[in-house]
Amino acid sequence: MANKIKLMIVDDHAVVRKGIINLLEDEENIEIVGEAPDGVEALEGIKELKPTIVLLDLSMPRMTGFEVAKIISQKYSAVRSIIFSMHNNQEYMVQAVENGAMGYLLKDTSKEEILKALDTVANGNKYFPPTVSAMIIDGLLNHKKNSVATNKKETSAIVSTLSKQEKVILNYIVEGLNSQEISEKLNLSVRTVSNHRANILRKTQVKNTAELVRLAVE
Incomplete structure (x- = not known):
């Protein structure tokens, strides 16, 4: 038999985590090695649990699924992530x-499709939902890459408007730190860090932290 897929489930709703565990725990080729209520705890657990795949909720407190997927892809080359979303x-x-995820699953999907996605990744x-062609995703990615080439100068100009502290x-x-962790690193109040974050979002004209991270790494 092939090696078991070691699965970690990350979702801020305990009922969702429990539902997935109940759905998959009897599968012979899947071992559920852990669960976490948010991305910060997930990243801490990955070091010890060494999952094959991390199933990531998209909307979570402290860090989004996109942010977690990005850090996983940068720091843990042997670990793959799948975004698990209602959208x-x-x-x-x-x-x-x-952001480095290897797949995207919808929360209303069937057990068979979840198993197929895990095996594929x-x-x-x-892996993408059956209604979405991988060719469409590749096409959109290529279009974005071409746009990035023309936007690099603009990105550099935007970042240059930030203060040294920002x-x-x-x-x-x-790097994936939250406001509390940044405040401890810089010996600032959490409120001050939050104000700086708000200023950074305003100056860079992005909507959220995931977009900000993408802008910064460009």
Whole structure:
């Protein structure tokens, strides 16, 4: 028998985590090695649990699924992530891939499709819902890459408008630190860090931290 897929489930709703565990715990080729209520705890657990795949909720407190997927892809090359979302949105699927995720699953999907997705990603391939063609995602990605080439000068100009302190905080955000952790690093109040984060979002004209991280790493 092939090696078991070691699965970690990350969702801020305990009932969702429990539901997935109940659904998959009897599968012979799947071992559920852990669960976490948010991305911060997930990243702490990955070091010890060494999962094959992390199933990531998209909307969570402290860190989004996109942010967690990005850090996993940068720090843990042997671990693959799948975004597990209620949003059937191609833009989100593109963002998932851009942030290092290997797949995108909808929360109303069947057990059979979840198993297919886990098997596909465990074998090193990307997985999207059956209604979405991988070719469409690839096309959107290529279009974005072409746009990035023309936007790099603009990105550089935007980042240059940040103060020295804001640039330091931006670097910590990219590393995955939350406001509390950044405040401890810089000996600032959480409120001060939050104000800086708000200023960074305003100056860079992005909507959320996931977009900010993407802008910064460009």
